[in-house]
Structure formats: C-alpha cells, structure tokens
Amino acid sequence: MFRHFAAVVLVSNMALAVADDVPKFNVEPSCRATELADVGRGRTLEMCKKEEQDAHDQLDKQWTQFAVADRNKCAQLTHIGGAPSYVELLVCLEMARDTKSLPDKDKNLMTGKGQ
Numbered sequence: 872m873f874r875h876f877a878a879v880v881l882v883s884n885m886a887l888a889v890a891d892d893v894p895k896f897n898v899e900p901s902c903r904a905t906e907l908a909d910v911g912r913g914r915t916l917e918m919c920k921k922e923e924q925d926a927h928d929q930l931d932k933q934w935t936q937f938a939v940a941d942r943n944k945c946a947q948l949t950h951i952g953g954a955p956s957y958v959e960l961l962v963c964l965e966m967a968r969d970t971k972s973l974p975d976k977d978k979n980l981m982t983g984k985g986q
Contacts, residue, residue, distance in 0.1 A: 892934070893927065893930045893931055893934050893957075894946050894949075894955070894960070896923075896927075896949075896954075896955040896956065896957060896960075897954070898919070898920060898923040898954070898955075898956060898957065899920075899954075900953075900954035901919075901923070901953065901954035901955065901956045902916050902919035902920055902923065903916060904953065904954065905919050906919060922958055923956065923957045923958060924957075926956075926957035926958040926960070926961045927957040929961060930957060930960065930961055930964075933964075936968075937964045937967070937968060938967070938968070941963075941964055941967040941968065942964065944963075944967070945960055945963035945964050945967065946960060948963055949963065
C-alpha cells in the first residue's frame with residue numbers, strides 16, 4: 872500500500888516538474904543515432920546538436936504558452952522508442968496547440984469521427 876502511494880506521489884511530482892520547466896534531455900544518443908541513420912547525406916552530429924539547442928531555446932521562450940496537459944503528454948511521448956529530442960518535443964507541442972485551433976469539422980476528420 873505504501874509503495875503504491877509513494878509511486879503515485881513520485882509520478883505526480885515528476886509531472887509537476889515537467890509542467891513547470893523544460894525537461895532536461897541528453898541529446899547525444901539521439902543525435903548519434905540520427906547521424907548513423909543519415910549516412911552519406913551530410914547530416915552531422917554537430918548539425919543535429921545545433922538543431923536540438925535551437926529547439927531547446929525556443930522551448931525555453933514558449934514553454935508556459937503550451938497547455939500543461941500537452942507539456943506532460945509530449946514530454947512522456949518523447950521517451951518512447953529511443954532517446955528524447957527537443958525537436959520532437961517542440962513539434963509535438965506545436966501540433967497539440969495548432970490542432971486546438973482547427974474548426975470542429977477538421978478535428979473530426981483528423982480523429983476519424985467525421986467519416
């Protein structure tokens with residue numbers, strides 16, 4: 872019982888921490904994987920790190936403008952399937968925000984409810 876309660880408190884605290892500040896990611900593994908997957912196309916580790924830093928800087932400026940629920944959901948999604956990425960987090964947040972401004976008929980098409 873106590874373990875379950877402690878786990879709930881820990882998860883709740885992590886969600887609050889994510890909601891308050893831009894999460895801290897080690898982008899090195901993600902950039903190394905990207906560099907390896909992009910063999911021969913000229914994408915370098917340094918280019919990837921620059922894109923990640925730019926995305927982080929943009930997140931720092933806009934973080935509180937995104938809905939808390941979206942920040943939490945997107946931060947969790949960036950950990951699925953590999954190393955997290957600020958670029959991925961930023962795109963997720965922008966998509967969540969932009970989807971909310973769509974007319975209802977377009978939202979229904981995106982979710983399959985309009986078919």
